[in-house]
Amino acid sequence: MVPVIALVGRPNVGKSTLFNRLTKSRDAIVADVAGLTRDRQYGEALWQGKTYIVVDTGGISGDEQGIDTIMAGQSLQAIEEADAVLFLVDAQTGRTAADEMIAAHLRKRHKHTFLIANKLDGAQQDSILGEFSSLGLGAPIPIAAAHGRNINPMLEAVLGEEGVARVEVDADGNPIAPKIVKAIGTKIAVIGRPNVGKSTLVNRMLGEDRVVVFDQAGTTRDTIYIPYERHDKPYTLIDTAGVRKRGKVFEAVEKFSVIKALQAIEDANVVIFVVDAREGIVDQDLHLLGFVLEAGRALVVAVNKWDGMDESEKDFVKIELQRRLIFTQFADLHFISALHGSGVGLLYKSVDQAFESAMTKVPTKRMTEILEAAVAEHQPPLVNGRRIKLRYAHLGGSNPPIIVVHGNQVDAVPRSYTRYLENTFRKVLKLSGTPIRVEYKGGDNPFADRKNALSDRQVNKKRRLMSHHKKAEKKRKDKR
Structure with a gap:
C-alpha cells in the first residue's frame, strides 16, 4: 500500500x-492568514521513485469554537487514517500550549510521528532543539517549506529504510505495485x-462527513477531489467553493477559491448545479450556468432545501425555474x-445518463x-439565390459531443x-x-x-x- 502522511499542527x-x-502543485491555497485550510486535502507525491499520499489539514488550536471545532475534527480524522x-511547529514563534496539546494527543495515538520545525530562516538550530525537546516526540527536523530547505533530509527520515515506506510482496515474494489515490471514473463537480x-x-x-459543513457562507475554500465507488462503479466528487458576484469578492483568498472552482468545472465530466429553492434563481446562477455551457460540460440541476416549503411556494419556484x-x-x-x-x-x-450522452460514439454513416x-424534412434557406448544401456529418469530439457538418x-x-439540427440530433440519438x-x-x-487568360x-x-x-448609351442620351 502507498503510505499516507498527514500534516498537522497549529494554524x-x-x-x-x-x-x-x-x-x-498549487492545489492548497496559501496566504498569510490563520485558519485558511478547512477540509482535508489529499495529494499524490513522489520521492526517489517512492510514491506516497500527503494529507493537508486545518489547524488545531485547542480553543476551537463554531466552524473551527468541525475543522479540528477533520484534522483528527486525518491523524487516524x-x-x-508530520507534526509541524513554528521555529520562530517557539513552543506554545497548542503544540503541547497536539503532542499529547499524538503520543496517546501511538502514531509514527515526526516533529518538523518549519520557518527555519533566522532561527538557531540549537535553540530549536532545546525549545521543542520537551514535547516528547524526538529531535525536531528543521526545514523551510517556503524555500525548500532541508526537504530531502526530512523525506529521508520519513520514507527511508527506517521510515514508514515499505514494499509489500505477494505469496511468491514479488513486489506488489502500489495503488495510487487519484481521480477515477466519472468526475462530478458540485457548484453553486x-x-x-x-x-x-x-x-x-458519500454517506460520511467528509467535508466541513457549517451554516456560514464561504465555508469551503479549497477544491476537494474525493474518489469513491458506488455499486462497483467509480466516481470522483469535486466539492468547490461558492462563487459570488465579482463585485462582492474583496479578499484575495476568495479570488483564488473562485478560480479553483471554475477550473474544477473544466476538469469535470458532469456538473451538479445546486440552487437554493428558498432564494430561487438569481443572476449569478445564470452567469455560472453560462460558464458551464461554454465549457461544454454535462449538467444536472439540483434544487436544494425543497423540504419545509408549502405547495404555493413550490409551484411558484417551479414556474420561475x-x-x-x-x-x-x-x-x-x-x-x-x-x-x-x-x-x-x-x-x-x-x-450516469448525462455522462453516457456526453461520451457517446456514433459512426459517420449514422450521423450522415x-x-x-x-x-x-426542412431544407436550409437560400443565400443569394443558391441553396445551402449540407453533404455529410461526423462526430468530431466528445464531452461535449461535437457534430461536424460538411x-x-x-x-x-x-x-x-x-x-x-442540434434538436434533431439530440432527439434521434436520445442525448x-x-x-x-x-x-x-x-x-x-x-x-x-x-483567372483565365x-x-x-x-x-x-x-x-x-x-x-x-x-455608342448605344450615347444614342439614348441624345434622344433625351
Missing part, C-alpha cells in the same frame, strides 16, 4: 506550503453560490433535500443518415437552422443532460484565385462589344 505554521512543496504524521448546500450534498452522496432556465432544457431537474437525503439518490441516474433526414456556403447557415455543438466545414473553391481574338471581341455598348 499558520506552514502545512499548506509544505503540502504544495511535496506534491509539486495516516500511517505517519455560497451557502446553497454543496458540501452537505457531497457528504450525503421553467422560465429562467429555458436555455438548459436538456438538463434533468431534481428537487432534493441534502440535509435529510430526500431525492439525492436519484441524482446518480441523471449523472440523420443529417439527410433532417435536410429532407457542405457548401456553410458560413451563411443561420443560427435558427443550427438549433434545428440528455449534455449540450451539443454543431460545427461547419466548407470546401474551398479551387478556381477562386485563378484571354486570347487575342477574345480581347478584340470584348473591345468591339464595349464600343457598341458605349
Whole structure:
C-alpha cells in the first residue's frame, strides 16, 4: 500500500506550503492568514521513485469554537487514517500550549510521528532543539517549506529504510505495485453560490462527513477531489467553493477559491448545479450556468432545501425555474433535500445518463443518415439565390459531443437552422443532460484565385462589344 502522511499542527505554521512543496502543485491555497485550510486535502507525491499520499489539514488550536471545532475534527480524522504524521511547529514563534496539546494527543495515538520545525530562516538550530525537546516526540527536523530547505533530509527520515515506506510482496515474494489515490471514473463537480448546500450534498452522496459543513457562507475554500465507488462503479466528487458576484469578492483568498472552482468545472465530466429553492434563481446562477455551457460540460440541476416549503411556494419556484432556465432544457431537474437525503439518490441516474450522452460514439454513416433526414424534412434557406448544401456529418469530439457538418456556403447557415439540427440530433440519438455543438466545414473553391487568360481574338471581341455598348448609351442620351 502507498503510505499516507498527514500534516498537522497549529494554524499558520506552514502545512499548506509544505503540502504544495511535496506534491509539486498549487492545489492548497496559501496566504498569510490563520485558519485558511478547512477540509482535508489529499495529494499524490513522489520521492526517489517512492510514491506516497500527503494529507493537508486545518489547524488545531485547542480553543476551537463554531466552524473551527468541525475543522479540528477533520484534522483528527486525518491523524487516524495516516500511517505517519508530520507534526509541524513554528521555529520562530517557539513552543506554545497548542503544540503541547497536539503532542499529547499524538503520543496517546501511538502514531509514527515526526516533529518538523518549519520557518527555519533566522532561527538557531540549537535553540530549536532545546525549545521543542520537551514535547516528547524526538529531535525536531528543521526545514523551510517556503524555500525548500532541508526537504530531502526530512523525506529521508520519513520514507527511508527506517521510515514508514515499505514494499509489500505477494505469496511468491514479488513486489506488489502500489495503488495510487487519484481521480477515477466519472468526475462530478458540485457548484453553486455560497451557502446553497454543496458540501452537505457531497457528504450525503458519500454517506460520511467528509467535508466541513457549517451554516456560514464561504465555508469551503479549497477544491476537494474525493474518489469513491458506488455499486462497483467509480466516481470522483469535486466539492468547490461558492462563487459570488465579482463585485462582492474583496479578499484575495476568495479570488483564488473562485478560480479553483471554475477550473474544477473544466476538469469535470458532469456538473451538479445546486440552487437554493428558498432564494430561487438569481443572476449569478445564470452567469455560472453560462460558464458551464461554454465549457461544454454535462449538467444536472439540483434544487436544494425543497423540504419545509408549502405547495404555493413550490409551484411558484417551479414556474420561475421553467422560465429562467429555458436555455438548459436538456438538463434533468431534481428537487432534493441534502440535509435529510430526500431525492439525492436519484441524482446518480441523471449523472450516469448525462455522462453516457456526453461520451457517446456514433459512426459517420449514422450521423450522415440523420443529417439527410433532417435536410429532407426542412431544407436550409437560400443565400443569394443558391441553396445551402449540407453533404455529410461526423462526430468530431466528445464531452461535449461535437457534430461536424460538411457542405457548401456553410458560413451563411443561420443560427435558427443550427438549433434545428442540434434538436434533431439530440432527439434521434436520445442525448440528455449534455449540450451539443454543431460545427461547419466548407470546401474551398479551387478556381477562386485563378483567372483565365484571354486570347487575342477574345480581347478584340470584348473591345468591339464595349464600343457598341458605349455608342448605344450615347444614342439614348441624345434622344433625351
